[in-house]
Amino acid sequence: MSDYRKMWQKLGLDLEAHDQLLAVIPQAYGDVYTSQAKRPEGMGYLDFVMSEIHGLRIKELNDLREAGGKVLGTFCLYVPEEIALAGGAACVGICGGADWPSPEADAVLPRNLCPLIKSFMSFKLGKVCPYFESSDMIVGETTCDGKKKAYEVLGEYTNVYTMHTPQMKDEASHELWLKEVEKFKNKVEELTGNTIDAEALAKGIGIVNAKRAALKRMNDARKANPAPISGRDALLIQQVAFYDDPIRFTDSVNKIAAELEQRVVEGKGVAPANAPRILMSGCPMAVPNWKLPFIVESAGAIIVAEESCIGHRYFRDMVDATATTEEAKIKAIADRYMKLDCACFTPNKERIDNIKKLVEDYNVDGVIHYSLQFCDPFTVEYNSVEKALKDANIPVLKIETDYSMEDAGQLSTRVEAFLETIK
Amino acid sequence: MFVGIDIGSRSIKLVALNGQGIEDYKVVDTGFNPHDRSLELVQAYNAEKIVATGYGRHFAREDFADGVITEIKAHGIGNRYLFTQCRTIVDIGGQDSKVISLDATGRVADFQMNDRCAAGTGKFLEIMSKTLGFTLDEFGPESLLAENAVRVNSMCTVFAESEVISLLAKKENPRNIGLGLHQSIIDRINSMLHRVGINDDIVLSGGVGRNPCIRQLLEQKLGRPVYIYEHPELAGALGAALTARDAE
Numbered sequence: 001m002s003d004y005r006k007m008w009q010k011l012g013l014d015l016e017a018h019d020q021l022l023a024v025i026p027q028a029y030g031d032v033y034t035s036q037a038k039r040p041e042g043m044g045y046l047d048f049v050m051s052e053i054h055g056l057r058i059k060e061l062n063d064l065r066e067a068g069g070k071v072l073g074t075f076c077l078y079v080p081e082e083i084a085l086a087g088g089a090a091c092v093g094i095c096g097g098a099d100w101p102s103p104e105a106d107a108v109l110p111r112n113l114c115p116l117i118k119s120f121m122s123f124k125l126g127k128v129c130p131y132f133e134s135s136d137m138i139v140g141e142t143t144c145d146g147k148k149k150a151y152e153v154l155g156e157y158t159n160v161y162t163m164h165t166p167q168m169k170d171e172a173s174h175e176l177w178l179k180e181v182e183k184f185k186n187k188v189e190e191l192t193g194n195t196i197d198a199e200a201l202a203k204g205i206g207i208v209n210a211k212r213a214a215l216k217r218m219n220d221a222r223k224a225n226p227a228p229i230s231g232r233d234a235l236l237i238q239q240v241a242f243y244d245d246p247i248r249f250t251d252s253v254n255k256i257a258a259e260l261e262q263r264v265v266e267g268k269g270v271a272p273a274n275a276p277r278i279l280m281s282g283c284p285m286a287v288p289n290w291k292l293p294f295i296v297e298s299a300g301a302i303i304v305a306e307e308s309c310i311g312h313r314y315f316r317d318m319v320d321a322t323a324t325t326e327e328a329k330i331k332a333i334a335d336r337y338m339k340l341d342c343a344c345f346t347p348n349k350e351r352i353d354n355i356k357k358l359v360e361d362y363n364v365d366g367v368i369h370y371s372l373q374f375c376d377p378f379t380v381e382y383n384s385v386e387k388a389l390k391d392a393n394i395p396v397l398k399i400e401t402d403y404s405m406e407d408a409g410q411l412s413t414r415v416e417a418f419l420e421t422i423k
Numbered sequence: 424m425f426v427g428i429d430i431g432s433r434s435i436k437l438v439a440l441n442g443q444g445i446e447d448y449k450v451v452d453t454g455f456n457p458h459d460r461s462l463e464l465v466q467a468y469n470a471e472k473i474v475a476t477g478y479g480r481h482f483a484r485e486d487f488a489d490g491v492i493t494e495i496k497a498h499g500i501g502n503r504y505l506f507t508q509c510r511t512i513v514d515i516g517g518q519d520s521k522v523i524s525l526d527a528t529g530r531v532a533d534f535q536m537n538d539r540c541a542a543g544t545g546k547f548l549e550i551m552s553k554t555l556g557f558t559l560d561e562f563g564p565e566s567l568l569a570e571n572a573v574r575v576n577s578m579c580t581v582f583a584e585s586e587v588i589s590l591l592a593k594k595e596n597p598r599n600i601g602l603g604l605h606q607s608i609i610d611r612i613n614s615m616l617h618r619v620g621i622n623d624d625i626v627l628s629g630g631v632g633r634n635p636c637i638r639q640l641l642e643q644k645l646g647r648p649v650y651i652y653e654h655p656e657l658a659g660a661l662g663a664a665l666t667a668r669d670a671e
């Protein structure tokens with residue numbers, strides 16, 4: 001611990017504020033996670049990672065940096081992890097899932113902005129996030145307007161590089177994105193001093209594809225009834241996917257998947273077979289945003305899939321690993337990312353098709369559509385999601401909320417009433 | 424004997440059923456210790472089964488209730504029992520307002536709830552009546568005597584209150600402001616109604632059912648009658664009691 005304090009101090013964290021932040025996590029984690037019955041044993045690894053969230057992993061990142069390596073901090077699925085790894089850099093998703101009061105951030109952001117953006121800005125300006133402070137470069141993207149403009153503000157405090165993500169999927173957009181991916185490759189080369197050739201790319205693609213495959217395998221087990229793992233545990237695994245060491249993580253997730261497969265064979269589950277099966281759909285749920293999954297599962301339902309960036313959108317599509325030349329590999333990476341169906345796109349019919357497919361594949365009884373307050377892309381897109389689901393006779397509940405606990409009572413009433421209607 | 428208890432933020436309601444129907448009921452203030460209050464209430468009955476609803480349902484389950492249902496289901500069941508053709512329910516509660524739509528068989532098909540703040544809830548009415556110098560019971564009848572409505576722009580309780588104070592300072596008639604406030608609540612309810620769709624019959628449930636101005640404006644807006652039980656605040660507890668009786 002004392003070692004870590006020195007490390008945090010060196011990183012420039014506000015130690016006092018950071019202590020306060022760290023103090024609330026174990027309590028919340030215990031309530032939401034370790035108190036669950038029948039957890040898979042493999043979750044011990046996740047418990048360990050979480051207990052060391054600001055310790056061991058940060059130390060690893062800093063060891064890497066001391067050895068001349070670089071760390072990239074990202075906020076969005078669009079940033080190609082494969083390329084960062086190909087350049088020998090580490091890629092960490094910076095969360096933004098907690099309400100962290102920061103007068104500095106309040107001074108630079110408007111009041112009506114999604115809690116995710118407010119949160120990451122507060123973490124940076126409040127100097128409480130060691131991942132932020134360990135990042136040599138923050139990679140932003142022009143997905144929603146809120147983030148796009150917030151990166152400009154963030155750029156005044158740290159090194160930010162922004163990728164121009166398209167908002168349509170026509171030919172011109174594909175061309176634009178391919179160029180952006182090439183530019184990003186050059187940028188990573190410049191930052192790390194390493195050359196990213198076909199071989200390096202193959203390595204990066206291999207690592208990330210394996211990670212996605214492990215997540216997919218773990219999720220496949222959730223199709224079974226009774227479900228072998230709680231939605232909360234699965235969410236945690238998917239959250240940790242963004243910052244843990246990818247190779248070690250993949251290994252652990254494969255172990256968990258094997259354990260779940262065994263449970264499925266034995267017909268063992270974490271919830272009764274008649275528990276309503278829920279698909280959570282919508283905005284990303286960054287660590288430690290566990291409020292709604294906790295409410296849903298406490299009400300007796302089981303979450304069997306997440307249609308979100310912290311969920312299926314992250315691991316559904318692979319990069320085509322058969323491409324051989326450097327150029328072809330870059331194109332394969334760009335193509336994979338263009339398959340994402342974030343609500344920032346217009347039109348975005350794929351997302352609706354994907355939601356419906358998940359409902360079918362995972363035997364879902366009801367969809368809970370989650371959006372963060374003031375998130376235009378997802379709150380507006382809810383209308384078409386709702387319409388499509390209602391037309392297909394799939395029950396859907398809309399939840400719009402932020403990170404505070406003020407509405408927990410109200411949310412549990414809504415969720416329970418929704419469950420009553422689908423039972 | 425089957426008991427339903429509705430533990431709300433403002434009051435606790437209890438309905439006791441026997442084979443024939445409602446045998447007894449109680450309405451008490453929630454007070455500072457809803458837990459002991461509820462326990463005291465149910466202990467007075469020799470209940471075969473107790474079902475709880477309302478925001479206090481979770482602690483009730485831990486302590487004395489055999490089952491719990493949400494307010495939404497409870498109001499659905501209770502009102503359907505009282506009004507056999509009921510398909511749409513407006514329930515303006517102490518801290519939230521809801522619109523519930525039932526399918527042809529009486530099951531909850533859809534519902535809408537206001538988002539977090541007190542706008543459009545019983546609490547809003549209570550604060551506004553106080554600001555205008557009326558008792559809660561006077562608020563509806565007095566507002567009906569208005570000559571013309573003065574609209575208040577904000578629905579946020581805090582901003583609406585300061586708006587009302589400045590209107591009063593301009594010597595605006597409190598009745599006219601009252602009518603304007605009632606209208607804005609009806610506008611909100613109306614948009615929730617449109618989201619779930621309106622079916623016959625419409626029932627106004629919960630304590631706000633006692634407010635004649637709400638009823639009249641709602642009927643005007645919708646162009647159809649709105650039904651209200653003589654004890655509108657009991658519908659949730661009744662739904663819970665019926666659930667206790669009918670569950671196998």
Ligand code: SF4
Nearest residue numbers: 075076077143309342
């Ligand atoms: S929701 Fe869209 S913008 Fe947000 S992280 Fe996912 S892909 Fe990126």
Ligand code: SF4
Nearest residue numbers: 114116144146375376
């Ligand atoms: S939650 Fe919505 S508004 Fe917030 S960053 Fe993501 S897309 Fe943008």
